[in-house]
Amino acid sequence: MSFLKKDYREIITKAICGKGRKFTQESHTVNPSHRPSSILGCWVINHLYHAKKKSADTVEVNGSYEINIWYSYNDNTKTEVVTERVTYCDVVPLAVKDENCLDDDFDVIAKVLQQPNCLECKIDKKGNKITVEIEREFVVQVIGETKLRVKVDPNWEAGAEEDEDDEIWHDHVTDDELEDVDVDFVKQKD
Template sequence: MKSSQHLSQRWQWRFWRFLYSFLRRVQKVSETTSLERNFSVLSKGGYREIITKAVCGTAKKFFRYSQQFPTVEDGNPTQILGTSITQMRLKEPQIDAEGDKIGVRVSGIFEAHVWYAYNGGKSTDLIRQAIHFEEIIPVNEYDGQILSITDAKAAVIKPPLAQDTVITKDGSIKIDFELGVYVEVVGETKVLVKVVSPEDV
């Protein structure tokens, strides 16, 4: 009796094992057929959706700064002989988001050199001063359908340039500088790509 029960259990185990193996094969065939069907559709002039990084917003802005330069004591300037800008550097831009508004925070530094005459033009001196700046450039042309923002890029499109130079009443020199910066916002977005088969080429 025990031998008969043991034999029955063995056959049941073999049956379930066979059934499981059969169902797995059917599932694999079904998945393969589905993949082949999808590939066939895509290969015949279809489109495939991919996720990629792209520029989703751009902006540019021109800034104007006023900077005062102290001169030597007991040497009131009488004439500004020249100005020059060196060592222009931009720091890594940062995304500035508030609600639906997107902006890029840009900052940097440049060095201004001012050559001037004093004591009735009998003496000259050179002032060298580092000027720091920081601004937020709003990005109005922005694609709100992107999945996420990854980073921002910035570039100087107009180097700092002295626009107006004035000798003030207190004997210092005031100079207005102007510079322009272009920014890009980069994010992940979905793109439809047309699939072309070798037969269509």
């Protein structure tokens, strides 16, 4: 059976035109106000980011977060928390690309798979700085306009009444039928 062009319609819609994922490990150096004796804890908070399409093959995720390090100094007799805001730029390659997008006006959605997290926090070899190893992971989606071609049912007429088979889906329970429902149909065991 062959189909004519009149049997098809073209629909313009928004669709995912690209996908990518990137895992990053990065080291940061923090300069505390005192020479640290030991690290008591490290955590990452206040993560902010935004993403934009950078090229046909990449999305750029720019962001920042705060590294908080609780450390002791003065031969472990005093403690302090040092906070430092760091920025980053992750270039995420698009592993899946649809070349059929109609324009260059894209929306980008970036989702965090792994929030920035401290893997290791240690005093450097010279003893006056702290090195923090951080991990993070993103997945990105590029959304753009694309064209779909769909087959039209040649027997369907605009404004035609519903088929009799479609009425099955429109059945409703009447008030009389509801009165006949036995609400105590599940009996409790004695």
